[in-house]
Amino acid sequence: MSNFGRTSFLLGAGVLGVGWRSVALAAPMAMPLPGPDLKADADMQRVLQNILAGNAPPLPEVEPRIARELPSFADALAATLTQEGKPTVEAIGGLKHKVIDGPGGPLLLRMYFPTKMAATLPVVVYFHGGGWVIASLDTYDASARSLANGSGAIVVSVAYRQAPEHPFPAAADDAFAAYKWVVANTASFGGDAKRIAIAGESAGGNLAAVTTMQARDNGVQMPTHQLLVYPITNIAFDTASYAENATAAPLGKPAMQWFAKYYLKSESDATNPLVSVLRAKDFKKLSPATIINAQIDPLRDDGELYAEKLQAAGVRVKRTIYRGVTHEFFGMGGAVAKAKLAMAEACEALEASFGKAT
Numbered sequence: 001m002s003n004f005g006r007t008s009f010l011l012g013a014g015v016l017g018v019g020w021r022s023v024a025l026a027a028p029m030a031m032p033l034p035g036p037d038l039k040a041d042a043d044m045q046r047v048l049q050n051i052l053a054g055n056a057p058p059l060p061e062v063e064p065r066i067a068r069e070l071p072s073f074a075d076a077l078a079a080t081l082t083q084e085g086k087p088t089v090e091a092i093g094g095l096k097h098k099v100i101d102g103p104g105g106p107l108l109l110r111m112y113f114p115t116k117m118a119a120t121l122p123v124v125v126y127f128h129g130g131g132w133v134i135a136s137l138d139t140y141d142a143s144a145r146s147l148a149n150g151s152g153a154i155v156v157s158v159a160y161r162q163a164p165e166h167p168f169p170a171a172a173d174d175a176f177a178a179y180k181w182v183v184a185n186t187a188s189f190g191g192d193a194k195r196i197a198i199a200g201e202s203a204g205g206n207l208a209a210v211t212t213m214q215a216r217d218n219g220v221q222m223p224t225h226q227l228l229v230y231p232i233t234n235i236a237f238d239t240a241s242y243a244e245n246a247t248a249a250p251l252g253k254p255a256m257q258w259f260a261k262y263y264l265k266s267e268s269d270a271t272n273p274l275v276s277v278l279r280a281k282d283f284k285k286l287s288p289a290t291i292i293n294a295q296i297d298p299l300r301d302d303g304e305l306y307a308e309k310l311q312a313a314g315v316r317v318k319r320t321i322y323r324g325v326t327h328e329f330f331g332m333g334g335a336v337a338k339a340k341l342a343m344a345e346a347c348e349a350l351e352a353s354f355g356k357a358t
Helices: 042-053 073-083 141-151 168-187 203-217 240-244 253-263 268-272 300-312 339-356
Strands: 006-009 096-100 105-113 121-127 155-161 189-200 226-229 287-297 316-328
Touching: 006 268, 042 073, 042 287, 042 316, 042 339, 073 141, 096 168, 105 141, 105 168, 121 168, 121 203, 121 339, 141 155, 141 339, 155 168, 155 240, 168 189, 168 203, 189 203, 189 339, 203 226, 240 300, 287 339, 300 316, 316 339
Parallel strands: 121 155, 121 189, 189 226, 226 287, 287 316
Antiparallel strands: 006 316, 096 105, 105 155
C-alpha cells in the first residue's frame, strides 16, 4: 500500500452497466475497525474509537426515528477534540437562517458567513449527508463552517426533507428548489449572483450532482463548480469498494442498503438518474467538478465511476483519494490531518471557480 496521504489524478472514460440489487438487509453486524489491508491512520483511529465507544446498534437493527437519536460521527469528533484540548467549534463571521417556500412546504436554509467579510461574497449551496434519512444541519456543521472560512464564501446549508416520511424525489426536489432560490435571491443576503457553486457530502454529494444536472436540463444558471465529497452516484452495491469495505466503520454495505430501502419507493427508482446519476444519458456541459473520496469507504468507487463519466463527456474533473481515512472524515480537520488537506483542496477549487467579484 502506498504511504502517500492522497492520490490525485484525472480519469479516462469508463462504462458501468448494472441492474437493481435487492436492498434486503444482511444479518446485523457490529462495526469493526478497518482490517489490516485498509488500515486507518492514527488520527482517524482516534475518532473511530470514539464512534465505537457509543455502543450504538447498527442501523439495520433500528428504525429511522431511532437512528436519528443515536450518537453520530459529529459526537465522536467533538469527543476527540475535547480529549485533545482543542476547540470543538470553528469560529465564523456569523449565522443567518431563512425559511423559504419549498415544493413540499417550508424549507429551512442556514447561512454561514466567513470571518473575512466583504460587500458581496460568493456563495456555496451545500447539502449535508445522512443517506437521505438521518443527520441534520447540526451534524454537518463543522464542514459548513470550514467551507465558509476556507473558500471565503457564504455557505447555504439546506435542511431538505428526509425519508421515509418523505421518500424520493422529495430530497432532490428540495435541493433544486433551494438552489433556484439562492440563484434568484443572493442580493438579499449579500451574495454575488454570478459566483454560486454547489457542494455536498455522501447523500448530499448525490443531491449536489443531481441539482447540477437539473440546472442544466432546466435552463437554470449553472454552478461555477460542483464539490462532490464521497458522493452516492449509483444504487447497486456491487463495486470493489463495497466488497472491500462491507463492514467498515462508520459506513458499511448494510447501512447503505438500509438507506436505499427507506429512500426509494420502488425498485425502479434505483435506475432513475435523479437517484443514480451514473445512469444519466448525458454528462455534457455539466459544471467542473472536484470529487473527494476516502480510501476506507464503500462509496469510493462511486466517485471514480462518476469522474470517468464526466471526464469522457469533456467536463473538467479532479478526483482525489485520501488514504487511511474513512467515510465522514471530510469535516474533521480539527482532529484528522488529511481532513484538513481535503478541506484545503476543496476550498481552493471553489475559490478558483469564483474568479473576481462582479
